[in-house]
Amino acid sequence: MTSEEPFIRWDWIVANLDDIGERTWEHIVMTVIAVAVGFLLSFTLSLLIVRWRRLYAPVIGASGLLYSIPSLGLFALLIPLTGVTLLTAEIALVSYTLLILVRNIVAGFDGVPREVLEAARGMGYGPWQLLWRVQLPLALPTIVAGLRIATVTTVGLVAVTALIGQSNLGSLIIQRGIRASFPTAILVGAFGSVLLGVVADLGFLGLQRLLTPWARARSG
Amino acid sequence: MDFPGEVVSWFAAPEQWSGGNSIPVHLLGHLALSGFALLGGLLIALPIGIAIGHTGRGAFLAIAMANVGRAIPSIAILGIVFPISLRLHLGFGFVPTLIALIALAIPPIVTNTYAALREVDRDLVEAGRGMGMSEVQLLARVELPVGVGLLLAGIRTAAVQVVATASLGAVISADCLGYFVLKGIATQDRAQIFAGALMIAGLSLLTERLFGALQRRVVSPGLRVTRAAGPSDASA
Amino acid sequence: MRRYRTAVLGASMLALLISACSAGGSSTSPSASEAARPAVTVGSEGFDESQLLAEIYAQALEAHGYTVARQDFASRKLALPAFDNGDINLLPEYIGSLLRELGSMPGGNALGPATGDTDETMTNLAAALEPKDQSVLDAAPAQDGDGFVVRQETADQLSLVTMSDLAEVADQLTWGLPLECSDNPSCGPGLKEVYGIDIATLRVENLTACSGEMATALNEGDDQSGIGVAELCTTQADIERFNFVLLQDDKKLIPAQNVAPVVRNDLLDAAPDDFETILNGVSAKLTTDELTKLNVQVSVNQESIEDVAAQWLADQGLVT
Numbered sequence: 033m034t035s036e037e038p039f040i041r042w043d044w045i046v047a048n049l050d051d052i053g054e055r056t057w058e059h060i061v062m063t064v065i066a067v068a069v070g071f072l073l074s075f076t077l078s079l080l081i082v083r084w085r086r087l088y089a090p091v092i093g094a095s096g097l098l099y100s101i102p103s104l105g106l107f108a109l110l111i112p113l114t115g116v117t118l119l120t121a122e123i124a125l126v127s128y129t130l131l132i133l134v135r136n137i138v139a140g141f142d143g144v145p146r147e148v149l150e151a152a153r154g155m156g157y158g159p160w161q162l163l164w165r166v167q168l169p170l171a172l173p174t175i176v177a178g179l180r181i182a183t184v185t186t187v188g189l190v191a192v193t194a195l196i197g198q199s200n201l202g203s204l205i206i207q208r209g210i211r212a213s214f215p216t217a218i219l220v221g222a223f224g225s226v227l228l229g230v231v232a233d234l235g236f237l238g239l240q241r242l243l244t245p246w247a248r249a250r251s252g
Numbered sequence: 253m254d255f256p257g258e259v260v261s262w263f264a265a266p267e268q269w270s271g272g273n274s275i276p277v278h279l280l281g282h283l284a285l286s287g288f289a290l291l292g293g294l295l296i297a298l299p300i301g302i303a304i305g306h307t308g309r310g311a312f313l314a315i316a317m318a319n320v321g322r323a324i325p326s327i328a329i330l331g332i333v334f335p336i337s338l339r340l341h342l343g344f345g346f347v348p349t350l351i352a353l354i355a356l357a358i359p360p361i362v363t364n365t366y367a368a369l370r371e372v373d374r375d376l377v378e379a380g381r382g383m384g385m386s387e388v389q390l391l392a393r394v395e396l397p398v399g400v401g402l403l404l405a406g407i408r409t410a411a412v413q414v415v416a417t418a419s420l421g422a423v424i425s426a427d428c429l430g431y432f433v434l435k436g437i438a439t440q441d442r443a444q445i446f447a448g449a450l451m452i453a454g455l456s457l458l459t460e461r462l463f464g465a466l467q468r469r470v471v472s473p474g475l476r477v478t479r480a481a482g483p484s485d486a487s488a
Numbered sequence: 489m490r491r492y493r494t495a496v497l498g499a500s501m502l503a504l505l506i507s508a509c510s511a512g513g514s515s516t517s518p519s520a521s522e523a524a525r526p527a528v529t530v531g532s533e534g535f536d537e538s539q540l541l542a543e544i545y546a547q548a549l550e551a552h553g554y555t556v557a558r559q560d561f562a563s564r565k566l567a568l569p570a571f572d573n574g575d576i577n578l579l580p581e582y583i584g585s586l587l588r589e590l591g592s593m594p595g596g597n598a599l600g601p602a603t604g605d606t607d608e609t610m611t612n613l614a615a616a617l618e619p620k621d622q623s624v625l626d627a628a629p630a631q632d633g634d635g636f637v638v639r640q641e642t643a644d645q646l647s648l649v650t651m652s653d654l655a656e657v658a659d660q661l662t663w664g665l666p667l668e669c670s671d672n673p674s675c676g677p678g679l680k681e682v683y684g685i686d687i688a689t690l691r692v693e694n695l696t697a698c699s700g701e702m703a704t705a706l707n708e709g710d711d712q713s714g715i716g717v718a719e720l721c722t723t724q725a726d727i728e729r730f731n732f733v734l735l736q737d738d739k740k741l742i743p744a745q746n747v748a749p750v751v752r753n754d755l756l757d758a759a760p761d762d763f764e765t766i767l768n769g770v771s772a773k774l775t776t777d778e779l780t781k782l783n784v785q786v787s788v789n790q791e792s793i794e795d796v797a798a799q800w801l802a803d804q805g806l807v808t
Contacts, residue, residue, distance in 0.1 A: 341712055
C-alpha cells in the first residue's frame with residue numbers, strides 16, 4: 033500500500049458483503065465438519081482408552097505427533113493421496129483436534145469419583161448404564177470444555193487451508209489480502225475469524241454453564 | 253529408489269549441511285523463533301495469568317480474550333505485520349513470524365496459569381495469610397509451588413504449538429524448517445517435503461518430552477496426586 | 489461466484505428451453521448459425537488476471553448470443569485436466585508457459601520449444617495441441633510473463649534499463665526469488681545461461697513470484713532492508729501502483745507469453761464462424777498496456793472483475 037491509500041477501505045467492505053458472508057458461511061461449515069468428525073473419532077478412542085488404559089500413551093503420542101506436523105507439510109503429504117480437495121483440508125483439521133479432544137474426554141472420564149462408580153456398580157448398573165447414566169453426565173463439563181477449545185482453535189486453523197485453494201475467510205486473508213497487497217481484506221478475514229471464535233466460545237460457555245448447575249456453586 | 257531411501261539420501265546429501273539454506277541455518281532460525289516467541293509469550297502471559305489467578309478478578313475478560321485469541325489465524329498476523337516490519341527496517345521474516353508466534357503462545361499460558369492458581373486449596377492460602385504472609389510471599393511460597401504442575405502444562409502446550417507453527421515463517425522467507433517443506437512443494441520433491449515435516453515433528457516431540465521431564469522434576473512428589481479434573485482444567 | 493454460476497446455469501437452461509420451443513414453430517426460420525450456438529464453459533486458473541481474461545472472452549461471446557458458464561480452478565494443474573476431459577471447452581492461456589507445461593508432461597520432449605519469438609512459439613503450441621484435438625486461437629499482443637523489477641530510485645542510481653545492465657550490478661542487490669527458481673528455466677538456469685547471473689552467489693529472499701508480498705518487499709525496501717530486485721509478472725498492477733521499473737529482457741530470456749485462448753476442437757467445429765471472429769477480435773485489442781490498466785482497476789481500485797470486463801469491452805466497441 034502506498035501512503036496515499038487508506039488503510040481500511042470501508043467502501044470495499046460494504047460492496048463485498050455478499051462475498052464476505054459466503055466466505056464466513058464456508059468457514060463455519062468447514063469448522064463444524066472438522067470438530068464433529070474429530071469428536072466422533074476422539075470419543076471412540078477415549079472409550080477404548082478408558083477400557084484399556086495402556087492405549088493412552090500411544091494414542092496421545094500419535095495425536096501429538098499429528099498436531100506437531102505443520103499444516104503445510106501435512107497438506108503436501110496428503111495431496112498426492114487425496115488431491116487438492118476439501119477432504120485433504122478436513123483430514124488435516126480433524127487431526128489437529130484429536131490431541132485436545134482425547135486429552136479432555138479422558139480427563140473427563142478420569143474425573144468421575146471412584147466412590148460414585150462403585151456405588152453405581154453396587155446398585156447393579158451394567159457397563160452401558162454406567163456410561164450413560166453416570167460417567168457421561170459427570171464427564172460432560174470437561175468434555176464440553178475440550179470441545180470449546182477445539183472449536184475455537186479450529187476456527188483459527190481453517191484460514192490456512194486457503195493455501196490449498198479452499199474457499200473460506202482464509203481466502204480473503206491470503207488471496208485477496210496478502211497476495212494482492214490489500215490490507216483491508218486481511219483485516220476483514222482475521223476479524224471474521226475472531227468473531228466466529230467469540231460466538232463459538234460463548235456458545236460453549238453457555239452450554240457448560242447449563243450442564244453444570246452444581247459447579248457454579250463451588251466456583252472459587 | 254524406494255521412498256524411505258530417498259529421504260535418507262536427502263539427509264545425507266552434503267548440500268543440506270552447508271551454505272545459506274542448509275539444515276543448520278534453518279534449524280537455528282527455527283529454534284531462535286520458537287525460543288524468543290515462548291519467552292515473549294511468558295513475559296506477557298505469566299503476569300496476566302498470575303494476576304487474575306491470585307486475585308480472581310478480571311478472570312472472565314482475560315480468559316475470554318485468551319480463548320478468542322486462538323481464533324486469530326496466524327497467517328493474518330503475518331500478513332499485517334510484514335509490511336510494517338519492513339517499513340520499520342526490522343528485517344524480513346523473523347519479526348512478523350515472532351509476533352504471530354507470541355500471539356499463539358499467550359492463550360494456553362494465561363488459561364493454565366489461571367487454572368493452576370485457582371486449583372490451589374483455599375485453606376492453604378488462608379493458612380498462609382493467617383501466618384502473616386504477604387501476597388507476594390503467598391504466591392511464591394504457596395500458590396506457585398502447588399500449582400506449578402498445571403502451569404508447566406500450559407507452557408508445554410504453548411511451546412509445542414510454537415515449534416510446530418514456526419514453520420509458517422517460510423512463507424515470508426524466515427529462516428526455519430518450514431523452508432524445506434515449501435521448497436519441496438515448489439520443486440515437487442516429496443522426499444524433501446517429508447524430511448522437512450519430519451524435522452519439525454521431531455523437534456516438536458523433543459520439546460514435548462523436554463517439558464514433560466521438567467514437569468516431573470519440578471513438581472513436588474507430594475503433589476502428584478491424581479485429583480478430579482474439573483471443567484476449569486481444560487488444557488489445550 | 490457460486491450464485492453467479494447458478495444464475496447463468498438457470499439462464500442457459502431457460503435459453504435452451506426457449507430455443508427448443510421456437511425451433512419447430514417459428515415463422516421466421518432461424519439461420520443455421522443462430523440456432524446452433526453450442527454451450528461454452530470457460531475456465532480460469534485461480535488468479536485475478538486469469539479470471540478477468542475469462543470474463544472478457546465470456547462477455548464478448550454472450551453479447552453475440554452465446555451461453556457461457558464460468559468455472560474457476562485453483563491452478564493450471566487443475567484446469568488442464570478439466571480442459572482435456574471436456575468439463576471446460578475454452579481456456580485463456582499464456583502461450584509460452586503453456587507450451588513449457590505441455591513439454592514437461594510425459595511424452596512432451598518431442599515438442600518444439602517456447603522461444604522469445606511469438607510466431608515460433610505459436611506454431612509449436614498449435615502442434616502440441618493438435619493430437620489432443622485442441623487448438624489455439626489468435627494470440628493477443630498482450631504478454632504476461634515473468635519480469636524482473638526494481639524501484640525507480642534504484643534504476644536511477646544504477647542506470648538500469650535492461651537485464652544486461654542489471655547483470656553487471658546483480659550482487660549489489662538483494663533479490664526476491666521464488667523457491668522454484670532453481671528449477672525453472674525462466675529463472676535460475678536461464679538467468680545464468682542468458683545473462684551470466686548466478687543466483688547461488690546472490691543474496692536471495694524467497695517469496696512467491698508475482699505476489700503482493702514480493703511487491704511489498706520491494707516497495708518497502710531500501711539499501712538496508714527488504715529487497716532490491718523482485719520477480720513480478722509484466723502486467724502486474726503493482727508495477728504501476730508503486731512506480732517500479734520493469735527491466736527490458738534484451739537477450740530474450742523469458743519466452744513469448746502472449747495471451748491466447750485455447751479451445752477444444754469439438755466446440756470449434758460445432759460453433760458457427762463468428763465464434764472465432766469474436767474471440768480473435770477481442771484478442772486483437774488486448775495489449776500489454778491495456779491489460780495492466782485493467783489489472784490496476786481490479787487489484788488496486790478493487791472494482792469487480794465483471795464490471796471491469798464489461799466496461800473495457802464497451803470502450804473497445806466489442807459488444808455492439
